[in-house]
Structure formats: C-alpha cells, structure tokens
Amino acid sequence: MTILPMTSAHGPEVLSIYEEGISTGNATFQTAAPSWEEWDQSHLKSCRLVTVEDSKVLGWAALTPVSGRCVYAGVAEVSVYVAPDAQGKGIGKALLQALITESEENKLWTLQAGIFPENTGSIKIHEACGFRLVGRRERIGKMGDTWRDTVLLERRSTIIGI
Numbered sequence: 001m002t003i004l005p006m007t008s009a010h011g012p013e014v015l016s017i018y019e020e021g022i023s024t025g026n027a028t029f030q031t032a033a034p035s036w037e038e039w040d041q042s043h044l045k046s047c048r049l050v051t052v053e054d055s056k057v058l059g060w061a062a063l064t065p066v067s068g069r070c071v072y073a074g075v076a077e078v079s080v081y082v083a084p085d086a087q088g089k090g091i092g093k094a095l096l097q098a099l100i101t102e103s104e105e106n107k108l109w110t111l112q113a114g115i116f117p118e119n120t121g122s123i124k125i126h127e128a129c130g131f132r133l134v135g136r137r138e139r140i141g142k143m144g145d146t147w148r149d150t151v152l153l154e155r156r157s158t159i160i161g162i
Contacts (some may be wrong), residue, residue, distance in 0.1 A: 001049070001051050001052070001053045001058065001081070001089075001091065001094075002052050003049050003050070003051050003052075003094060003098045004049065004050055004051075004052055004152050005048060005049065005050075006048035006049055006060060007048045008036065008088075009038070010014055010050050010057055010060070011036040011039070011040075012036075013050075013056070013057035013149065014039070014050065014057060014060045014081075015033045015034075015036060015039065017057065017059065017060060017082070017083045018030075018033045018039075018060075018081055019032070019033045019079045019154075020081075020083060020084055021081045025143065026041075026116045026118045026119045027116075027119065027122075028144060029141045029148070030046070033141075042064055043062045043063065043065065043079075043086065044062070044063045044065060044106075044115035045100065046063075046077070046106045047061075047062065047063040047099060047102045047103050047106055047108070048060075048061075048062045049061045049062070049065075049095055049098055049102065051082075051086075051091050051094065051095055057083075058082065058083050058086035058091055059080070059081060059082035059083060059086060059091045059092060059095055059096070060079075060080075060083075060095070061078070061080045061083055061095040061096060061099040062079050062099075063077065063078060063079070063099070063108070063111070064076060064079065064113065065075045065077075065078050066118045073139065074107060074109040074110060074161055075108070075109070075110040075111075075112065075155060076103065076108050076111055076161065077111075077113065078096070078099065078109075078111050078112065078113045078126075080092050080095050080096050080099070080125070082095075085143050087121075092122070092125050093098060093125045093128060093129065096125055096126065096129045097129055100113075100129060100130070100155065103123070104157050104159055104160050108110065108157070108160065108161055109156065109157045109160045109161025109162075110154055110155070110156055110157070110161070111131070111154065111155045111157075112134075112152065112153065112154040113126050113131060113139075113152070113153045113154075114137070114150040114151070114152055115150060116148060116149070116150055116151075117136070117149055117150070117151050118122055123151065123153070126153050126155075127153070129155065130155045130161065131153040131154060131155040132151040132153060132154060132155070133151060133152075134153060134154050135151070135152050135153055136149055136150070136151050136152070137149060137150045137151075
C-alpha cells in the first residue's frame with residue numbers, strides 16, 4: 001500500500017468510498033456524495049491523500065476549512081474514509097498520521113473531527129493519533145426523523161501555531 005497525493009483522477013473511487021461510508025449511517029450527516037466538482041471546491045487543495053494498492057484506491061483523507069474568517073486559517077476539519085473491504089488493516093490510522101504531517105507542512109495548527117459516538121473505530125483512530133475529546137454535541141443534527149449527537153475531537157499541533 002502506498003499513500004499518495006489525491007488527484008482528480010482518483011475522484012470516482014474517492015466518491016464511491018464516500019458513498020459506502022454514507023450507507024453505514026454512522027459516517028456523516030450527508031445522504032449522498034456530491035459531484036466531484038462540489039467535493040473539490042469544498043475541500044482544501046492541499047492535504048488530500050489516498051491509499052492505493054495495485055492501482056485501486058482503498059481509502060482517502062482530506063481537510064475542509066472550518067471557516068472563511070482569516071483568524072481560523074489554520075483550523076480544518078478531518079475526513080478519513082476507508083473502503084469496507086479494506087477496513088481493519090491500519091489504513092485509516094496511516095492516512096490520518098500522514099494527513100497530520102501534511103497539515104503541519106501547510107501551516108495548519110488545529111485539526112478537528114465531529115464523529116458519531118457509535119463510530120467507535122474512528123474515535124479510537126483519532127485518539128491514537130493525538131486527538132482529544134473536546135465534548136459532545138447533543139442533538140446537533142437530524143438524520144431523517146432521528147436526532148444525532150456527535151463527539152468533537154481536536155488535535156493541536158505541537159510545532160505550528162505555538
């Protein structure tokens with residue numbers, strides 16, 4: 001397995017993996033993946049990674065800015081998705097570790113993640129990579145008729161923004 005910068009050529013596989021995550025009901029509030037153009041516009045141009053094996057994308061990680069205000073220029077939200085048939089192989093953790101490194105190279109000082117509490121695997125991976133629990137956002141969003149909580153985790157860089 002190799003971690004590479006994500007390109008638009010990876011788009012179809014990235015969105016397919018995203019759709020698989022959406023279908024679990026525990027990865028995101030989104031109900032469908034956007035078009036590649038929408039996805040591309042909403043994520044930072046840097047800090048986009050894929051894990052590839054035999055030319056197949058097994059997982060991806062990217063960052064979304066949390067605000068357009070200049071004071072938050074170094075703060076981004078993390079997305080990490082792994083194809084169902086590739087889970088349990090350390091891909092998510094490897095992607096997150098590489099994303100942290102790349103984020104610091106791009107002068108980001110805080111990474112945050114909003115995760116459904118039921119997604120214990122994702123929470124464990126984030127904690128193993130230095131994220132700390134900030135709190136629980138109760139009934140922060142609705143999926144269908146069901147209110148959902150998220151836990152908010154963050155990681156402050158020890159080399160950027162100190």
